[in-house]
Amino acid sequence: MQKRHFLHATALAMAALASGHAGAQDNRFKIGFILPMTGPQASTGRQIEAGAKLFLAEHGDTVAGRKVEMIVKDDTSLPDVNKRLAQQLIVSDQVNVLAGFGITPAALATAPLATQSKTPMVIMSAATSSITEASPYIVRTSMTLAQISSVMGDWAPRNGAKRVVSLVTDYAPGYDAEKFFKEHLTQNGGEVIESLRVPLRNPDFAPYLQKVRDLKPDALFVFVPSGAGAAVVKQFLERGMDKAGIRLIGTGDLADDDQLNDMGDGALGVVTSFNYSMAHPSALNKKFVDAFLKANKGMRPNFQAVAAYDGMRVIYEALKTTKGQGGGDALLAAMKGQAFESPRGPMSIDPQTRDVVQNIYLRKVEKQGGEYYNVEFDTRKDVKDPGKAK
Ligand code: VNL
Numbered sequence: 541m542q543k544r545h546f547l548h549a550t551a552l553a554m555a556a557l558a559s560g561h562a563g564a565q566d567n568r569f570k571i572g573f574i575l576p577m578t579g580p581q582a583s584t585g586r587q588i589e590a591g592a593k594l595f596l597a598e599h600g601d602t603v604a605g606r607k608v609e610m611i612v613k614d615d616t617s618l619p620d621v622n623k624r625l626a627q628q629l630i631v632s633d634q635v636n637v638l639a640g641f642g643i644t645p646a647a648l649a650t651a652p653l654a655t656q657s658k659t660p661m662v663i664m665s666a667a668t669s670s671i672t673e674a675s676p677y678i679v680r681t682s683m684t685l686a687q688i689s690s691v692m693g694d695w696a697p698r699n700g701a702k703r704v705v706s707l708v709t710d711y712a713p714g715y716d717a718e719k720f721f722k723e724h725l726t727q728n729g730g731e732v733i734e735s736l737r738v739p740l741r742n743p744d745f746a747p748y749l750q751k752v753r754d755l756k757p758d759a760l761f762v763f764v765p766s767g768a769g770a771a772v773v774k775q776f777l778e779r780g781m782d783k784a785g786i787r788l789i790g791t792g793d794l795a796d797d798d799q800l801n802d803m804g805d806g807a808l809g810v811v812t813s814f815n816y817s818m819a820h821p822s823a824l825n826k827k828f829v830d831a832f833l834k835a836n837k838g839m840r841p842n843f844q845a846v847a848a849y850d851g852m853r854v855i856y857e858a859l860k861t862t863k864g865q866g867g868g869d870a871l872l873a874a875m876k877g878q879a880f881e882s883p884r885g886p887m888s889i890d891p892q893t894r895d896v897v898q899n900i901y902l903r904k905v906e907k908q909g910g911e912y913y914n915v916e917f918d919t920r921k922d923v924k925d926p927g928k929a930k
Contacts, residue, residue, distance in 0.1 A: 569606035569864070571855060572613065572629035573640040574650065579617025580741070583767040583798055584642040584844055588664050590836050591848030592639070594828075595856075597835065603856050604864030611635065619645035626650040630657045637662060637855055637871065640848075643740075643765060644668040644712045651675040658868035660875065662855060664847040665766070668712040669927025672895045677868065679875045679894045681854060681887075682847040683815045685716040685763060686927030688791045691900040691920050692761065692813040693724025699811075701759035701787055702730045705752045707745075707772075708763040710737035716927055717763035717791060733757055743768065745775045753781055762790035766844060769794040770803050777806040792816070792914065795905055798842040800912040807912060810905045815898050816843040816884040819913035828883035843884075850882045854889065886922070895925045 573592065575585035589612055601608045611633055613625040622641075629635045630653060638654060638661040641647040647666040651674035654661040663671060663680040667688075672678050696704060706721055708714030714737060722732045734755055736748050743764070752760050760781070762772055773795075776788055788794075792814025795807060818829050818840055828849065832841040858866070858874035866874065879888035887898040900923045903914035 567605070567607050568609050569603070569859060570609045570611055570633060570635040571637045571639050572611045572626075572633060572635035574613050574615050574622055574625050574629070574638065574646065575640040576617040576642040576646075577612065577614035581617040581642045581765070581767060584665050584765075585614070585640075586839075587766075587798060587842050587844040588640055588642070588848040590832065590839065591664075591841065591845030592852050594832055594835055594845075595849045595852035598831065599852075599856060603859045604862070606859060606864045608856075608859075615642070615646055617642070619643060619649050622646045622649040623653065626653045630659055635659065636868075639851055639855070640664055641666045644671060647671050647678075648674055651678060654678065660858075660868055660872045662851045662875075664851045665844045666713075667716075669716055669895075669925055670712070670929070672893055673929060676894075677872055679854065679872070679889055680896050681851040681889075683843065683896060683898070684925040684927055685713045685791060686720040687898075687923050687925050688813050688815065688900060689717040689721040689763065690724045690926050691902070691923065692789060692791065693721040693730075694728055695811075695813065695902055695918070696759060696761070696789060697725055697728040697730030701789060703733050703757045704730060704759045704761050705734045705736065705755055705757045706732055706761045707736045707738060707748055707752065709740050709743070709765055709768070711740050713765070714763055720927065721761055738764075740765070743771070745772050749775055749779050749781065752786065753779055753784060756784065757786060759787040759789050762788065762794050764793060766793045766796050766798070766842065769796050770799040773803045773807050773810070782806070787811075792843065792903065795903075795914055796842050797840050797914065800905065800914070801840070803912065805907070807905045808907060811902065812914065813900055813902055814843065814914070815900060816846045817901065817903050817914040817916055818842070819915055820884060820901075821916070822881075822883070822885065824881055825883040846883050850884075850887065853880065854878055890924060893925065893928055895928075897922055897924050899923065
């Protein structure tokens with residue numbers, strides 16, 4: 541076992557050296573995506589791949605003399621598979637950058653390999669604060685649940701939701717959401733009367749929602765990962781919880797733009813905090829949304845598509861800054877501190893933490909022209925991740 545580990549470490553180190561010297565012979569610049577393309581998180585994989593491909597189609601595949609190539613590996617929504625896929629991408633494919641990562645356990649499994657091989661790793665979905673601390677080669681363009689939930693915790697008690705039950709998926713980003721929502725709600729005079737956690741695999745929300753109904757809070761605060769929101773909303777309505785006077789609030793994954801049209805009128809009025817809405821009123825976003833819909837047979841872009849689109853920009857800019865010659869360390873240095881306008885609004889990469897700094901919006905589901913949107917009504921500007929170890 542010891543020996544195998546050593547061999548792996550050596551192979552990874554050699555791969556790092558090889559990619560640093562590859563410039564002269566091999567003109568290709570490879571971005572290795574690890575994504576859930578099948579299984580319960582398949583919508584996340586689909587969104588990220590489409591967002592990255594749109595950026596590539598719009599900006600061309602030649603940057604600073606290098607030919608950019610996307611390699612996509614499917615982790616089948618099983619985080620345990622990530623390590624093997626990352627190893628293949630680093631050692632066999634000799635990728636220059638790793639990217640994607642649907643859920644937190646997938647990102648954490650790969651982090652040590654990014655460090656050993658000095659390969660920058662761009663996180664386009666996974667949103668637990670600690671991820672960027674798992675490797676100095678990690679940069680994040682998505683969000684953190686601490687960033688999103690703290691804003692909702694500030695807003696809710698000032699807007700009629702003082703007694704609240706929280707319901708989160710039982711894994712790391714859920715714990716961040718639960719903690720930061722509660723901390724901020726409490727600071728603003730509210731109270732979390734019960735904290736419920738529902739399994740990641742095959743969640744059955746019914747028994748939890750029944751419990752919430754019995755507790756009769758002012759509001760139910762929900763975090764579930766992208767793709768699970770529609771089931772929560774459906775069961776919330778089936779139990780008549782809206783009619784019982786319980787408001788539904790949460791992080792924007794609950795009212796995912798990708799799923800919102802399937803939820804129907806029942807989602808009207810749901811308030812969430814988030815970093816992206818496809819209804820964000822900017823010229824750049826309108827252009828992005830139109831192009832995305834056109835390139836994907838009408839599939840609506842969500843926050844993960846935008847994180848992938850922006851992640852590609854961060855990689856392209858780093859390639860330009862390093863004139864196409866940079867190895868992992870130079871690319872990483874060129875990623876830190878980047879600031880630009882995203883379809884979500886202004887964003888930057890904090891040079892200290894390598895995490896995303898961005899506006900967090902409060903939004904309400906509304907119907908416009910026969911479709912459902914998260915309409916932004918308030919903005920918290922330039923929010924840093926409050927969830928870093930102090
Ligand atoms: C995570 C967080 C995944 C938020 C998500 O969707 C999400 C994660 C797949 O950190 O695992 O919406």
